[in-house]
Amino acid sequence: MNKTEYNRTRRAVNIRHEICVACGSAKARPGRTRCDICEIIRANEQRELRAKRKRDGLCLFCGKPVGLSGVLCEFHRRYHRQARQKRRGGRPRRPGPRGVPPMEKRGQDGRFERKAH
Numbered sequence: 001m002n003k004t005e006y007n008r009t010r011r012a013v014n015i016r017h018e019i020c021v022a023c024g025s026a027k028a029r030p031g032r033t034r035c036d037i038c039e040i041i042r043a044n045e046q047r048e049l050r051a052k053r054k055r056d057g058l059c060l061f062c063g064k065p066v067g068l069s070g071v072l073c074e075f076h077r078r079y080h081r082q083a084r085q086k087r088r089g090g091r092p093r094r095p096g097p098r099g100v101p102p103m104e105k106r107g108q109d110g111r112f113e114r115k116a117h
């Protein structure tokens with residue numbers, strides 16, 4: 001087993017046993033992979049890293065040069081624009097095809113219910 005594999009296995013074991021993956025000894029927070037202390041350390045590191053990237057004109061997420069404007073690279077700018085749109089409802093502004101009833105008016109199997117003549 002090489003080192004990468006070992007680390008990956010150890011991490012998986014830690015997550016399963018709710019042990020912090022960073023220090024490997026303290027109990028992780030419920031639903032998280034780190035203990036309280038490591039979570040705070042990491043949050044601080046992230047904040048510092050982001051502040052530094054912002055100062056240096058690099059993407060806050062990946063550290064690539066951002067180009068002319070903003071704080072995100074082209075990829076992450078697009079990525080976040082899409083994420084924002086998804087939060088808004090994920091549906092395009094353009095209305096769907098005419099005559100399609102809304103979901104709740106459809107039959108249980110997802111097909112349109114036609115009125116018997």
Ligand SMILES: [Zn+2]
Pocket residue numbers: 020021022023024025026034035036037038039
């Ligand atoms: Zn820890």
Ligand SMILES: [Zn+2]
Pocket residue numbers: 059060061062063064072073074075076
């Ligand atoms: Zn980026």
